[in-house]
Amino acid sequence: MKITTKINLITTAWIICVLLAVNAVVFFSFMKITVNMEDSELFQKADYLINEINKEDSQSVIKEKLTPYLTNQSFIRIVQPDAKIINQVTNDQQLASKIKPKFTSEKGTERRTIRLNHQEEQIAIVRVPIQAHGQVVGTLEFGEKLVGLETGKDLLLSILTFCTILGAVLSLLGGRWLSNLIMRPISNMINTMEDIEKSGIPKKIVIQHETKDELQKLAVTFNRMIGRLEENLEKQRQFISDASHELKTPLTVIKSYADLLLRRGLQNEEVAHDAIESIHLEATRIQKMTERFLDLADTESGNRLEAKSINVVALCELIFKQLKSAYKREISLHYQEPDISVVADEVKLKQAIIILIDNAIKYSKDKIDVYLKEKEQWTIISVKDYGIGIPECEIENVFERFYRVDKARSRETGGTGLGLSIAKNIMKQHQGEIIVRSTEGVGTEVELFLPKGRWKGNVFE
Template identity: 85%
Template sequence: MKITTKINLITTAWIICVLLAVNAVVFFSFMKITVNMEDGELFQKADYLIKQINKDDSQEVIKEKLTPYLTNQSFIRIVQPNSEIANEVTNDPHLASKIKPQFAREKGTARRTIRLKHGEEQIAIVRVPIKSTGQIVGTLEFGEKLVGLETGKDLLLSILAFCTILGAIISLLGGRWLSNLIMRPISNMINTMEDIENSGIPKKIVIQYETKDELQKMAETFNRMIGRLEANLEKQRQFISDASHELKTPLTVIKSYADLLLRRGLKNEEVTHDAIESIHSEATRIQKMTERFLDLADTESGELLEAKLINLVSLCENLFKQLKSAYKREIILHLKSQEPSIMVFVDEMKLKQAMIILIDNAIKYSMDQIDVYLEEEEKFTIITVKDYGIGIPAAEIQNVFERFYRVDKARSRETGGTGLGLSIAKNIMKQHQGEIIVKSTEGVGTEVELFIPKMKAGKEMFLE
């Protein structure tokens, strides 16, 4: 069943239920008010008649006093304590014969329905005790047909039924209009998705009207999702283009030297040695580039971190000891706080990878010592890697996190750089919900800061 049909049927059923409930309240209220008004009038007549009757009056005199108060199709009785009729006047003997006399010690009302040839009639009866010298000596019983009540009731039921049917029809039409109004943006979204499925090209929904409701919000969310998808596809195309360009150069070099060896053979040792060295160098470069590709894909995959609580000071000391031995460069650790240890909740291997990338860049682009500062703030633990090398031009700083971007392309080729390191480091910090900031002055040096959030909840969980 279509959603539009469901909306139409549900709204119509709901409106009918509401109308039936309202109709019931109106009907029973009308009956109650009408009957109460009739009872009130009868009580007034009965009270007045009791005041007019004297205990010394003869039956003929009592009948004369009662008769003027008869209405169309009614009776008035005086009932003795043994429920026998002491006196009665009526203009409808058949009606009076249908109602048995009843002695009552308290005021009360009764309702009787009698069947006649032309249908049913409602009879209203009131009974008022007659007192004499503080004793109840009889009951005045006043009954009359509720003329027009059945007709009024039938008319009211007809009107209510007509209004219910009219309301159902209007509800069906309104529900259809409402369902079409609600489904219009959803239908546009479905059509857009089908177009995307058939063409394979991302496409946004055209929002024709500013409705400022959840449906517009859904369409805007869909458009933002498509925009992000287009951006990711563009990045993917750019990545493939850049990767192909980066791989093209070393492959061209390898192919050229391989062709040279095929043409000249291995007779010229000097040429052969140069060719083999170049092939080996470019193959190593391709290997490193491939490893960087894998690292970049790993940090962009969004996989969960294998985080744990570690001592950042100990991690840096051990790492710098290894790097000093490998690079033969001076790396000095500075602690801005007096604490002997700084605890952070991180993925140790990925944090170490990010720090190696920063120190490797510092080693490649500077000749002096490298300073690393550890500092704790209220919300972050900050790692700062500072070198005193060639620096980065101010206009270039915003581009350093782009894939394959290198400030000094010639020098990067000499040092074996791929232009992926800072992109990987940025992704690692993003996985830790942290941040990386580069500050640099050309000819003075570069300073890179890693901001690691203090994850108190994570620490508590780990310590338990």
């Protein structure tokens, strides 16, 4: 069953239940009020009659006093304690004969349903005791046919029935309109999803009206999700394109030298040695590039951090010891406190620092300075070189994948253009920042900002 049909049926059923409940309250309230009014009127008449009747009055005089109080289809009678009628006036003998006399010493009302002329009739009866010298000597019994009540009841039932049917019809129409209104953006979303499934191309929902409700929020959230997907797909396509471009050159070189070896064999040792050396260099470059691809994928996947307290001073000294022996370059470490600690993933933080120092080594020939400092809620690791620098217009592009400021120098030094992208992702995982400041021909300074605090799993507190 469609959700629109469910909404329509549920709303209609609810409206009908509400109408029936209201109708029941209206009907029984009407009957109660009308009957009470009839009883009050009869009691009032009975009280008047009792005041007018004297025990010295003859039967004929009493009848004359009772007759004016008769209404259409009614009876008035006086009943003795032995339940015998001593006086009675009526304009409906059949009605009077159907109601048996009853003696009572207390005021009371009675509602009877009798069958007259092949149909049921409602009869109202009131009984008022007649007292003399402090004793009850008889009962005045007043009964009449409730013609107006039956007519009013039938009319009210007809009106309530008509209103209930009209309410049900209007509820069906309103429920249909409401369900269509609610389901329109959902239907658009379903159609959009089906189009995406068929074509494989992400699409956004067209929001025609600003309703500012949950449905619009759902559509906006869906569009935002599609936007993220499109952005990620574009990054994926760009990554594949860039990776293919980067791998194409070393593979072409490897293939060319392999073809040379196949054509000339190994007779010319000098040519063969150059070819093998070039193949080895390009294979090594592909290996490094592949490792960087894996590092980038790992930092972008948001894998769980192995966070723990790290002494940054000790970590940097260990890194410098390894790099100095490998690159034979002067790297100076500057810090004010010997114990500067952060809570971070040691492996990934070390990787980010090595990336910055490696870039500084590649793009400068002078010494490299590394500064460790604490500022408010941040621990800052700053790597400064005095090399070629970066043009101001290029700084905002340095975090893009495979981007190189000096492509010729990068290729000579084996750079892939992925280092700063990886470092930025590592800082993002640590809820930190990376900032690049550079002046062309003067040098570059890159700062890692790590938040102070406590990590619980992947959550920073």
